[in-house]
Amino acid sequence: xxxxxxxxxxxxxxxxxxxxxxxxxxxxxxxxxxxxxxxxxxxxxxxxxxxxxxxxxxxxxxxxxxxxxxxxxxxxxxxxxxxxxxxxxxxxxxxxxxxxxxxxxxxxxxxxxxxxxxxxxxxxxxxxxxxxxxxxxxxxxxxxxxxxxxxxxxxxxxxxxxxxxxxxxx
Amino acid sequence: xxxxxxxxxxxxxxxxxxxxxxxxxxxxxxxxxxxxxxxxxxxxxxxxxxxxxxxxxxxxxxxxxxxxxxxxxxxxxxxxxxxxxxxxxxxxxxxxxxxxxxxxxxxxxxxxxxxxxxxxxxxxxxxxxxxxxxxxxxxxxxxxxxxxxxxxxxxxxxxxxxxxxxxxxxxxxxxxxxxxxxxxxxxxxxxxxxxxxxxxxxxxxxxxxxxxxxxxxxxxxxxxxxxxxxxxxxxxxxxxxxxxxxxxxxxxxxxxxxxxxxxxxxxxxxxxxxxxxxxxxxxxxxxxxxxxxxxxxxxxxxxxxxxxxxxxxxxxxxxxxxxxxxxxxxxxxxxxxxxxxxxxxxxxxxxxxxxxxxxxxxxxxxxxxxxxxxxxxxxxxxxxxxxxx
Numbered sequence: 312x313x314x315x316x317x318x319x320x321x322x323x324x325x326x327x328x329x330x331x332x333x334x335x336x337x338x339x340x341x342x343x344x345x346x347x348x349x350x351x352x353x354x355x356x357x358x359x360x361x362x363x364x365x366x367x368x369x370x371x372x373x374x375x376x377x378x379x380x381x382x383x384x385x386x387x388x389x390x391x392x393x394x395x396x397x398x399x400x401x402x403x404x405x406x407x408x409x410x411x412x413x414x415x416x417x418x419x420x421x422x423x424x425x426x427x428x429x430x431x432x433x434x435x436x437x438x439x440x441x442x443x444x445x446x447x448x449x450x451x452x453x454x455x456x457x458x459x460x461x462x463x464x465x466x467x468x469x470x471x472x473x474x475x476x477x478x479x480x481x
Numbered sequence: 482x483x484x485x486x487x488x489x490x491x492x493x494x495x496x497x498x499x500x501x502x503x504x505x506x507x508x509x510x511x512x513x514x515x516x517x518x519x520x521x522x523x524x525x526x527x528x529x530x531x532x533x534x535x536x537x538x539x540x541x542x543x544x545x546x547x548x549x550x551x552x553x554x555x556x557x558x559x560x561x562x563x564x565x566x567x568x569x570x571x572x573x574x575x576x577x578x579x580x581x582x583x584x585x586x587x588x589x590x591x592x593x594x595x596x597x598x599x600x601x602x603x604x605x606x607x608x609x610x611x612x613x614x615x616x617x618x619x620x621x622x623x624x625x626x627x628x629x630x631x632x633x634x635x636x637x638x639x640x641x642x643x644x645x646x647x648x649x650x651x652x653x654x655x656x657x658x659x660x661x662x663x664x665x666x667x668x669x670x671x672x673x674x675x676x677x678x679x680x681x682x683x684x685x686x687x688x689x690x691x692x693x694x695x696x697x698x699x700x701x702x703x704x705x706x707x708x709x710x711x712x713x714x715x716x717x718x719x720x721x722x723x724x725x726x727x728x729x730x731x732x733x734x735x736x737x738x739x740x741x742x743x744x745x746x747x748x749x750x751x752x753x754x755x756x757x758x759x760x761x762x763x764x765x766x767x768x769x770x771x772x773x774x775x776x777x778x779x780x781x782x783x784x785x786x787x788x789x790x791x792x793x794x795x796x797x798x799x800x801x802x803x804x805x806x807x808x809x810x811x812x813x814x815x816x817x818x819x820x821x822x823x824x825x826x827x828x829x830x831x832x833x834x835x836x837x838x839x840x841x842x843x844x845x846x847x848x849x850x851x852x853x854x855x856x857x858x859x860x861x862x863x864x865x866x867x868x869x870x
Contacts, residue, residue, distance in 0.1 A: 397742070398742075404739050406737065407732065407736075408736075466592070
C-alpha cells in the first residue's frame with residue numbers, strides 16, 4: 312500500500328535513473344522509494360540517507376561476542392586450574408584467538424539479524440509499485456505528489472528518459 | 482629537492498663519521514635497519530603497480546605512477562647493498578663465530594653473491610616495468626595528431642608479462658633478504674614464516690608510503706580530478722587489510738613459539754618483549770603498526786581525510802622502521818642502553834633524502850598519471866565528482 316498518490320517511472324539505464332533522482336531532489340519532490348536490481352552507492356549518495364544502524368548493531372555484537380567468549384574461557388580456566396608447561400592460569404596470548412572468533416561470530420549473527428529486522432523480512436506482500444522487471448534489468452523511481460504536482464512529476468520522469476510511467480494510486 | 486640532497490649528504494656524513502668512531506656497530510646497525518626498511522618499502526610499492534596490472538584492476542590506476550615513483554629508489558638501493566660488505570665483520574656474528582651446521586649457507590661470498598644476484602634481477606625487472614609504463618605514456622603524449630591510439634602496444638604488453646614475474650620473484654627474493662640480512666643475525670634462531678612476514682610487512686609499508694604520497698600530492702599537484710575520494714577510500718581499506726594481515730603474520734609466529742616454549746625459539750622473543758632496553762620499544766611498535774591504524778582505519782570518512790591519513794601513514798611508517806630496528810638491533814647490541822640517538826636519526830634522514838630525491842626526480846620527468854593505460858582511461862570515464870559523501 313502506497314500512502315500518497317505517486318507516479319512510478321521505469322528506466323532501462325542507470326544514468327537516466329540517477330539524473331531523475333538528482334532532478335527530483337533539486338525540485339523538492341518526495342522520493343518514496345527507488346527500485347534497482349543491484350546495489351549502487353551512487354543512488355545512496357544522491358538520496359543522502361544516513362548510514363544504516365546495522366553497523367552499530369554489528370559492532371555491539373562484536374564487542375559482546377569477544378568479551379563473552381573471553382569471559383567463558385576465563386571462567387573455564389579458573390574453574391579447572393590445569394597448569395600445562397608452566398603457562399599461567401590466565402594466559403592472554405591464546406585468548407586473542409578466542410576473542411577474535413567470538414567477535415566475528417556474534418558480529419555476523421547480529422548483523423544478519425539486524426539486516427532481517429530492519430529490512431522487515433520476510434516480506435509476505437510485495438510493494439504496491441513493484442514490477443518484476445526490477446529484479447532483472449530495469450530501475451524504478453516512485454515519486455509522491457500532491458494535487459497539481461502530478462504533471463510536473465510526470466514531465467520530470469519523461470524528460471529523464473523513463474520508458475514507462477505508471478500511476479500508483481494511494 | 483635541495484633539502485632532500487642535503488639530508489642525503491648529512492646522512493652519509495653521519496654514517497662515515499660513525500663507522501670511523503668508537504661506536505661503529507651503531508652506525509652499521511642503523512645502516513642495515515634503514516637498508517632493509519627502505520628497500521622493502523620500495524619493492525612493496527612497485528608490487529602495488531604490478532598487482533594492478535596482474536588483476537586488470539581499474540580502481541587504482543590513477544595511483545599507479547605514484548607507486549612506480551616510490552620504486553625509483555631501487556637502483557640506489559642496489560648500490561647501497563654492497564656497502565654492507567665493508568661492515569660484514571660488525572654485522573654478521575657468524576663470521577666471528579662460525580656456525581658449523583650452517584657454514585655452507587652462512588658464508589660471506591655465497592651470501593653476497595645470492596643476495597646480490599636476486600636484488601639485481603628484481604631491480605632490473607622492476608625498473609623495466611616502470612620504464613615501459615613511462616615509455617607508453619610518452620609515446621601516447623607525443624603521438625602525431627590524427628594517429629591511432631597506441632594503447633595495447635608493446636610497452637603495455639611488456640608490463641602485463643613482467644607483472645606476474647615480479648610478483649613471484651618479490652616473494653622469493655625478499656624472503657631471501659629477510660633470512661640472510663635479519664634472521665641470520667641470530668644464527669641459532671629461525672622461523673619458517675619470517676620471509677613471508679618480511680615481504681608482506683614491506684608491502685604494508687609500501688602502501689602506507691603510497692597513502693602518504695597520494696594525500697600529500699593530490700592537492701599539491703592538482704590531481705583532485707583524477708584521484709577521487711573513493712580512490713583514497715579504497716587505498717585506506719587496502720591499508721587496513723594489510724595492517725590486519727601483518728599483525729596476523731606476527732601473531733602466528735608469536736603464538737607458536739609461546740606454545741612450544743622451546744628455549745632455542747623463545748629467547749628471540751623474550752629478549753624483545755621482556756628485557757631492557759627493548760621491552761618498551763616492542764610494545765610501542767605493536768601500538769604503532771597495529772592498534773592505532775586498526776582503530777583509525779575503521780572509520781569510513783577518516784580514510785578519505787588527509788588530515789587523518791597523513792599522520793596515520795606517518796605513524797605506520799615510523800612504526801615499521803622501529804619494527805625493523807627491533808628485529809635487527811637486539812641481535813647485535815649487547816649494552817643496556819637503547820642504541821637510538823642522533824646518529825640513527827641522521828642516517829635515517831640520509832636514506833629518506835635519497836628515497837625522496839629519487840621520487841622527486843622521477844615525478845619531474847615522468848607524466849604524473851598513466852595516460853596511456855587503457856584501464857586508467859576506462860576508469861576516468863565521466864564520473865560525478867564526489868567531494869564528501
